[in-house]
Amino acid sequence: MSRVPVRRRLSPADRREELLDAAEAVIRRLGDTARVEDIVREAGAGRGTFYVYFETWEALLHALRERVFAQLDQRFSAWANSARDWRDLVSGLPELFVDMTLGMEGLHQALLHGPVGQAPPRRTRHDVIHRLADLITQGVTAGAFAVVDPKMTAVLVFAVLHETADQVERGASRKATLAAAQDLLIRALEATNRAG
Amino acid sequence: MSRVPVRRRLSPADRREELLDAAEAVIRRLGDTARVEDIVREAGAGRGTFYVYFETWEALLHALRERVFAQLDQRFSAWANSARDWRDLVSGLPELFVDMTLGMEGLHQALLHGPVGQAPPRRTRHDVIHRLADLITQGVTAGAFAVVDPKMTAVLVFAVLHETADQVERGASRKATLAAAQDLLIRALEATNRAG
Amino acid sequence: MSRVPVRRRLSPADRREELLDAAEAVIRRLGDTARVEDIVREAGAGRGTFYVYFETWEALLHALRERVFAQLDQRFSAWANSARDWRDLVSGLPELFVDMTLGMEGLHQALLHGPVGQAPPRRTRHDVIHRLADLITQGVTAGAFAVVDPKMTAVLVFAVLHETADQVERGASRKATLAAAQDLLIRALEATNRAG
């Protein structure tokens, strides 16, 4: 009798991507308060459809993180390859992180600083730190950096970069924050450190 | 037959303290999933009693943070006064932070990395950073440190210390983590950096 | 062993009607003390289902009022059209109101005399008063009624009818109450008043 509106049939992969797009947009907008309902509304899908593609809410968050970090990683990688020398590399790092973080906007908070009970985003974060570690190791090998423990140092450098981005995102002076971060990193990493 | 619960009358200050003690213990144990119910059970109080002393759940968290950070601040202050020289100070910082964080155990997560929507613990965190900034400024004045922007540097140093503590808490080698942090901080701060 | 509750799927309109039916029955029975829990139990629905159809408890009351008053209005309307002459109309009014009120039983109290803070059922009550005003105005035009202010008089006549019904509901003699009301209304409204 009544006309049932026919839902576009998409390939599972496409539908999943649609949901992730919607999730990204919604979480950017609502942050922590985003709900399954909001996402399916944004995607123009039914509530149940969500659970066809994602086991649980956590699974969605995980998937979204994977996707976002894959993009970031790619960007990071491209940038690293374009650096002219080590100094250029180190002094450019803070700016890159700030830009990447600002590009993530709301996602940053919801994806990285999520509720405690939930598993922390180990894997994804590690990717970036891993790259940093590689970079530092290469710098050490090249004699540009003087660092005792490249791996652990990478972790701490990541913390500095992360905080730098946080500061700018929260309204601190971009210029001053970047300058301080560059100064600190150059001095901390370079073999012959004459920052500035 | 049935146990009549004894109604203990305490001075408001004492009962409040009891509730905070209970909250601290419970949050340590359950983290994010701690509930009002859990806390009053731990305190041996009625559910309504909780709301006599704390307007809302958030208010409790706030009060607990204040208390915990007051303790930390005291400890930090005492430690800073006992340092012999600047090198001693800088190289001791990571260890202090690790110990303080481990002492907080579960609280650390629930109190600092709480859900996003909620107000971040600005004030309290700022206290510690403020002290770091003072320290660095004094070091610069004394000619021991070479830092362009003490305030902002303090923020970044805090991030390093925080991450250091996080690492150890999550199971990283205490020795290696501390070494890396010390190395990084000494190089980053000291005017004549000859780390190690 | 344990009974698995059957999940009945209804069209939203039907389920909503079911909930309103249940609400009506329960409020009749329990009056002011009716709770969401009671209603969903009566309807054989889950607690959450209630909030799918009604934003808040107040919203349910509103919806129920609308439904009840729509029924009453219809009945009132039908009756007014069936009256033979003005005297017939006026003398029949009290009885109609008594019957309608008795038909509402408990609803009457809970829906009309609800707690003070809550919005009074303006709209709905106005509908009935509006009809009364029309009736009186027509009577005046026809020369049957002598009334200076039909609108305001309608309000007062409604008060009389309402009280009449209240009296009977509370156990006063139906016959005596009706007689007094008829007498009062006839004398108050008719141009040539020879009550009785």
Next chain:
Amino acid sequence: MSRVPVRRRLSPADRREELLDAAEAVIRRLGDTARVEDIVREAGAGRGTFYVYFETWEALLHALRERVFAQLDQRFSAWANSARDWRDLVSGLPELFVDMTLGMEGLHQALLHGPVGQAPPRRTRHDVIHRLADLITQGVTAGAFAVVDPKMTAVLVFAVLHETADQVERGASRKATLAAAQDLLIRALEATNRAG
């Protein structure tokens, strides 16, 4: 050790009166949302003191009603005695009720239209209606009124007066409302009715 502030010792009757004063003021201000806490704060008394003088919250409401209505009754009585003739009496009734109601302000609602489950203010209301009945009976005896059932008529007249006051309280034109009420009552009651 610590100084316990000595509470003024009052005679029980005075203390009770104080609480009633406070209750009246608070209920005027807050209406339905008035709480025990508000009243004892207003009275400058302890929470427990309330229950020394009033068994329950309902008991307070009852006592307050008694007191308020006693005042009203006195006023009504004085006014009735000052009327020159029957016409004067009838036409003055609405104004008296409006003034009395406005004088009660918030009390009116909270005391008369209280929650349904609670006992309606039978006794007190009856006092006023009883006086009205007496008045009407006397008017009938004097040949001024033509009414079949003075008692029941008094009930309905009360309803009219009550509604009149309600209307004015809710913002209806005082003049127009009073005129309509006077017109209706004169016509409804007087033997030779030539209203206006």
Next chain:
DNA sequence: AATGAATGAGGTTTCATTCAT
């Protein structure tokens, strides 16, 4: 595959009333 009606455990908060002091 897709849907959206249905669910209920679980959460915070209120407040009349009790009772140890």
Next chain:
DNA sequence: TATGAATGAAACCTCATTCAT
């Protein structure tokens, strides 16, 4: 008599998840 700390039953509402269609 007076107090106010303590109580806990109950109320409303949310939302991830399920499942009949």
